[in-house]
C-alpha cells in the first residue's frame with residue numbers, strides 16, 4: 001500500500017508517501033524515527049495489522065513548514081529521512 | 095419488527111432508499127436466525143451512520159446529523175436502527191467504530207480508519223470492480239485506490255485545506271445566498287461555459303467570485319466557475335493515487351451534481367450508481383470488518 | 399533623471415517617482431523620492447487602475463509623462479501595466495528597496511495581505527534566493543485579517559491586543575477557513591481576546607518564519623509589506639525567528655515600488 005501523508009493547498013502539494021510493503025519488514029531498524037530532526041515518523045499498527053511507519057497526525061497539516069529546514073531554497077541533495085530509509089519506502093512529492 | 099416476510103422481491107422494486115427518515119432495513123432478512131450480527135459506526139463531522147450487517151450481508155442502516163457530542167451521536171445512530179428492527183445492543187457480536195470521531199464510539203470493540211472502511215464498503219456496494227474511491231466530506235477529502243478485495247493499495251487524505259471540501263461549498267453558498275442543494279442545478283443553468291476561478295484557495299476564490307459578480311456574471315455562472323474549480327482540484331488529488339475505471343463516490347459531495355458531473359467529465363469516467371445511499375460506505379465497511387473479526391474470533395473459540 | 403516604479407498588488411497600486419541625483423560617493427543620497435502615491439482600485443480593472451494611479455501621482459508631483467525616463471512595474475499584476483517598459487519580480491524589487499533603506503540588510507521578509515516570503519540579498523540589493531508561501535491565504539496577512547473580523551476588531555487593534563497576552567495557545571487549523579471556526583469556538587469557550595489574537599499572529603509568524611529559514615537568516619533583518627504596521631505580528635515574528643531586532647521601514651508598502659524605480663534608473667545607464 002502507498003500511504004500518502006500530507007496535504008495540498010493553494011501553495012502546492014506536500015505529501016510524504018510511505019510504501020508499506022517496503023516498510024513492513026524494515027531492514028534499516030526503523031532509522032526514520034531518529035533521522036528526522038522533527039521526529040515526525042512513528043510506528044503504528046495499520047488497519048491490516050501491519051507494523052509500519054506513518055507521519056504523526058499534526059504534522060500532516062504542516063509538512064511544508066516542518067520540512068523547510070531540510071529543504072533550503074538554494075537546493076539540497078539528500079534528505080535525512082530518505083537517506084535513512086535504505087529500503088526506499090519514503091518519497092516526497094515536493 | 096419484521097419476522098414473517100415472504101419471498102424476497104427484486105430490490106429495484108422495493109423502496110430501498112427512504113431519504114426522509116434515513117433509516118432502512120432489509121425486511122426480507124431475519125437477524126434472529128443469523129449467526130453473527132455486527133455493527134459499524136461512522137461518526138463524521140457532519141453526519142453519523144450506523145450500519146448493521148448480518149452474516150456478512152447488509153441488513154440495515156441509519157444516517158443522521160452529528161450532534162455536538164460524538165459519543166451521543168454514535169449511541170443515537172445505533173439506537174435509531176436497533177429500535178426499528180427490535181434489536182438490543184447485546185444482540186450485536188462486534189462493533190467497529192470509524193470516521194473522524196471513531197475514538198468517540200465508547201462501545202466499539204475496535205476502531206478502524208475511514209480509509210480502510212470506505213474501501214471495504216465501496217467494494218461491497220459497487221462490487222469488486224471498484225478501484226477508485228472519492229470521499230468528499232464536510233471538512234476533508236479522501237482519494238483511495240483499492241484492489242478487487244477492497245483492500246487499500248494507495249490513498250491520500252486532505253484535511254488541511256478547505257478547498258475541495260464541503261466547507262468550501264458552504265462558503266460559496268453563503269456568499270451567493272443560495273442553499274447548498276441548489277448550487278449543483280444552478281451551475282448548469284448557464285448560457286455559455288465558464289472557466290474555473292483561478293485560485294485554489296477558498297479565501298482568494300471567494301474574492302475572485304465577488305469580482306466576477308461585479309463584472310456582470312450571473313450568480314449561476316459564478317457558481318459554475320466555482321464548481322469547476324472544485325472539480326479540478328479534486329481531480330488533481332485523484333490523479334496522485336492513479337485513477338482507474340470503477341469509480342465510486344461517497345460522502346456529502348455525492349449529492350452535488352455541480353461538482354460530481356464536472357469531475358466525471360474531467361476524468362472521462364462515470365461514477366458508479368448505487369441502490370443504497372453511498373454515504374453509508376464507511377460504516378458499512380466497518381461492519382464488514384467487524385464481521386471478519388467476529389468470524390475469526392468464533393473460529394478461534396471453536397478450535398479451542 | 400526621473401524614473402517610476404509601479405507596484406500592482408491585488409488590492410492597491412503603489413507608485414514611486416524617483417529622482418536620481420548627482421552626488422559623488424554618497425549612495426544613500428543618490429536618489430530622492432519625488433512622490434509616493436497609493437491608490438485602492440476597488441472594482442476598477444487593473445490596467446485602468448494603473449493608468450489612473452500613475453497619472454494622479456504625476457499630477458501631485460507636478461510632472462508630466464515625458465519627464466519620466468522609464469517606468470518599471472512589479473507586483474502580482476505587473477503585466478497589466480501596459481505602459482511599463484519592463485517588469486521585475488516582487489523579490490527583485492523588494493530586496494533592492496530594502497537594502498537601499500537599510501544597507502546592512504541581508505534578510506528581507508515581505509508580508510502583505512496575500513503573500514508571505516523571505517528573501518536573501520547581497521550588499522547591492524540583489525535577491526539571491528527566496529522562498530514564498532503564495533496562493534494560500536493562511537501564510538499571509540489575510541489570515542490575521544479574517545480572524546480579526548471574527549473578533550470584531552481592526553487588524554491594528556488585533557495586533558495591539560496580542561501584545562497584551564503572554565500565553566501561547568496553539569491553533570490546530572492551518573487553513574483560514576477552518577481557523578475561523580476554531581476562533582469562534584475559542585470565543586465561545588471564553589478564551590480572552592488577547593490570547594486569541596496572539597495565537598493567530600504567532601501562527602502566521604511561524605509559517606512566515608519557516609519560509610525565511612529556507613533562505614537562511616543572516617545580517618540585518620528587514621520586514622516590508624503591510625504587516626509592518628502590526629506591532630503584534632512584528633513581536634511574534636521576532637520570537638519565531640529568534641532575533642532581537644527587525645528593522646521596520648517607515649513606508650513599508652512602498653519599498654517594492656521604490657526598488658522597482660531604482661532598478662529602472664540603473665538600467666538607463
Ligand code: SF4
Pocket residue numbers: 035036037038039040066067068070071079080081082
Ligand atoms: S525532510 Fe527532514 S523534516 Fe521532513 S520528514 Fe524528512 S527528515 Fe523529517
Ligand code: SF4
Pocket residue numbers: 009010011254255256257294295296297298533534535536572573574575576
Ligand atoms: S489555500 Fe486557502 S483554503 Fe486552502 S489552506 Fe490555504 S487558506 Fe485555506
